[in-house]
C-alpha cells in the first residue's frame with residue numbers, strides 16, 4: 001500500500017484486531033490453558049502439584065525465563081495421547097482465528113514428550129491433524145517447527161532429529177528454545193548444519209535474556225533465517241545495523257518480555273526503537289496461556305503503551321506475512337487482504 005489512509009487513533013484497537021496477520025512465535029505447549037491442563041490431567045490420570053485451576057493460575061508469577069520454564073514443563077506433563085496434542089493445538093487455532101491470524105508457524109518441543117515416554121509419532125499425529133483441520137474448518141494456514149531444547153546436549157538434538165525424520169513432510173523447520181543463558185547457539189552448530197542440508201528452515205531464540213553475542217552466533221554459526229525475540233540487539237548498534245540491512249525478521253513477544261521481567265513494563269519495551277531502526281519486527285504471543293494474552297492482546301496492549309500508530313500497525317502486520325515461510329504468491333494474497341482491511345478503515 002503506497003499511501004495509508006488516515007485512521008483516527010480511537011479506531012486503532014479495532015484495526016489492530018481486524019487486520020490479517022501471521023503468528024511466527026508460538027510454543028504450542030505454551031497455549032495450554034489451566035482449564036485444559038486440568039481436563040487432560042483427569043482424562044489421563046496425571047496428578048498435578050496444584051489443587052485447582054485458580055491455584056495453578058496464581059503460580060504464574062515469574063521472575064525470569066527459568067522460573068517460567070519450570071512450570072511450563074510441568075504443565076506439559078498432562079500430554080500423553082495423540083488426542084491431547086490435537087486438543088491443545090485445536091484450542092490455539094480457534095483463538096488464533098478469532099484474532100484474524102491467517103497463518104501460524106507453531107513451535108513444538110518433542111523432547112519434553114519423548115523424554116517422558118511419549119512416542120514422536122503420537123506428538124506428530126496429533127499436531128499434524130490439528131493443522132489439517134485448521135485449514136479446512138477455520139481457513140487458517142499453518143506449519144510446524146520442531147524446537148531442540150538447548151539445556152540438553154547436541155547429541156540429544158541429533159537423536160531427536162533422527163526420530164523426527166520419518167515425519168519430515170509434517171514439519172518445515174527447526175528452532176532452538178528453553179534456558180538461554182549458558183547455552184549459546186554455537187552449542188548446536190553441527191545439528192543445525194545437518195538440518196539445513198536436509199532443506200529444513202532454521203530459526204533460533206537468541207537475545208531474549210542472553211547477550212547480543214548469542215544473536216551474532218545464531219546468524220553466523222547456525223545461519224538462522226529469523227531470530228526469535230532478539231530484543232537484546234538494542235544494546236549493539238553494529239548488530240542492529242546488520243539485522244536492518246539483511247532484513248532478518250525478529251519475532252518479538254511483548255507480553256512475554258514483561259512477564260519474564262526482561263522489561264519492567266510495556267512502556268519500556270524496545271519494539272518501537274527496533275522498528276524505527278529498520279528491523280523487520282513482528283509481534284507474537286510466545287506462550288499465551290502463561291503470559292496473559294494471545295495475538296490481539298499483544299498488539300492492543302503494546303500500542304496502548306508505546307507511541308505506535310497505524311503506519312506501524314501496517315508495518316508489523318506486513319512484516320509478519322513477509323517473514324513467514326510460505327511462497328511469495330500466497331504472501332501477496334494476504335498482503336492484498338491487509339491493504340483491503342486498511343482501506344476499509346478510511
Ligand code: ADE
Pocket residue numbers: 027030065072177178179180205208256286287
Ligand atoms: N520455551 C517456551 N517459551 C520459551 C521462551 N520464551 N524462551 C525460551 N524457551 C521457551
Ligand code: ZN
Pocket residue numbers: 025027177205228286
Ligand atoms: Zn519463545
